[in-house]
Amino acid sequence: MIQINHITKTYNKGIVRALSDISLNVERGELFGLIGPDGAGKTSLFRILTTLLLPDSGTATVAGFDCVKDYKKIRESVGYMPGKFSLYQDLTVEENLSFFATIFGTTIKENYELIKDIYIQIEPFKNRRTGQLSGGMKQKLALCCALIHKPEVLFLDEPTTGVDAVSRKEFWEMLKRLKDQGITIMVSTPYMDEASLCDRIALIQSGTILSIDTPEGITKAYGEILFGIKSSKMYQLLQDLRNSPGIASSYAFGEYLHITFKSNTNKISEELMTHLQSLGHTNLDLKEIEPTIEDCFIKLMTNTSSLQTKPI
């Protein structure tokens, strides 16, 4: 449904490289996640696919149409929700929705079925000015507006940024339902925990794709045994671990530090525990854990950055 071949995009006459040699495919009916931190190039890629920007090189097609040549066709068949909230704040909820419905040559009535589940939640506020809605409500309305013309492909650029945890969860449930109705969805997010809700994901960092796979595939490919460790003095622990010769990587992750060893032998964890106790750590807890998407991301990121000379 979406095909991206070797897309490169630079800004300021080539000084700032936003995307370098991106290639990926999204299948029809897939919920595809583009996962990466701020400034990774997610928005640039979305804008190229929605025909708002021209790539420097490479080609891309959406729903079979070329992003450069057939831009008019694409604009008719996709739904786009930009990262920044972009509806008219001085219009009411209903006015915004009916305005965008008309612009796309349809009516609220005609496609009400599609947005019903979402719209029903904001309908009690339909006469309220959009500027006075909460963050979650705004995103729901923006999604309704992007969906009102029943697009084949839906592009959602960071739809859950700045939205509370409950609304985020609801939002992803809605995306699942839309997917079940056959709409191809490409969504970007900086939240790694949302990655597992996608069918497939691409990890993106500094304009390069680190990996494309299913969430399970990505965690399976971690390839090392990951440990979580905590003690009563966490900051001290991180310093000590970084100075320990047998540790390959160590970083804070929630209440634990995640570490990997350079070589995995049976004795190595015991040796580490004795070493740390001798340094005065108490309440030590070390356990083997399943790597998450974020662990994979950090590992992939360190690998690529050690290849590049450019610091992150």
Next chain:
Amino acid sequence: MKQLLSFVIKEFHHVFRDRKTLLMLFGLPIAQIILFGFALTNEIKNAKIIVVDYAKDAASRQIIDKIEASKYFDVENSLSSHEEIEAAFKEGKIKMAIVFPLNFYEDLSRTNKAQLQVIADASDINTATTLTNYISSIVMDYQNSLTRGIKPPFQIQTEVRMLYNPQLKGEHTFIPGMMAMIMLLICVMMTAISIVREKELGTMEILLVSPFKPIMVIASKFVPYLLISLVNITSILLLSTYFLKLPVQGSIFLLYAVSLVFIITSLFLGLLISIKSESQQTAMFISLMATMLPTLLLSGFMFPIENMPLPLRVISNIVPSKWFYIIVKSIMIKGSGFQTIWKETLILFGMAVALLLISLRNFKIRLA
């Protein structure tokens, strides 16, 4: 068509829900007209003057009566000595002093020659000149009444007729000038800001990724501001007719038709500014610079263009308000028909076409 209509309705919502915009759109023209039309005329009424009358005879008395009777002067008080004049000027209350020397009437009747001193406060040069002119004509008038019946040997009588504006009313130049300035300012600034706002808010991004043609976005911005401008023209004309007593001499229909051309030119100028600027502040600043200053300086409404150096005279030709000012003056005050203003109208029309072509060339169908 339905899309366009819905877009136009949306624009009206924006205008009517924002009190500040609303006030600026409809309040500004009215306030400006009232300000310029009433307070800031170059006509002087009720200037305070003092009279020092050493003569105290029939002639001086009659002249003072004439001065008191005119609506231009208010004789504050009659001082007895010359010295007090300077003190009165320093206080700043009076604009002019008139001194009649002793034996004024005797000099006049015996030697046929009398002197009258007029002292004016020239720190305000325009007022001083105007007031001395008024006094001279009053004295002249008195002199004529004395010589009535006696034929002087030689006499050239200059008969001056101030055509179209016999009372030399200030409103006659201000109304057309203000009309040009207000219409240009509002049309340019409003269109520029309202298009840039869509960019700034990010709504342009959504509008671009829709089947709605970008050029239609522009078109739908035009309709509301065109209508608003016509309302403004009407309110200015009503004010000038009933409030400032300056009715339109020529055809109202012609005035509206030409105004429409001017409004369209201004809207296209606003469009061009909006294409070139990224933020509402920039758009507002450029609009002000492109409308207020040239209209004030180069339209001929404040300063006569004929007296300017050649480069400025050349530049003044690209100021749309100059042409509109000429047109409005002709229609409103002289009552001229289309045959006298077709050239100016054609120039405005040409400007509109040029601005539209440049805008279309620079119009972006993408973000960058």
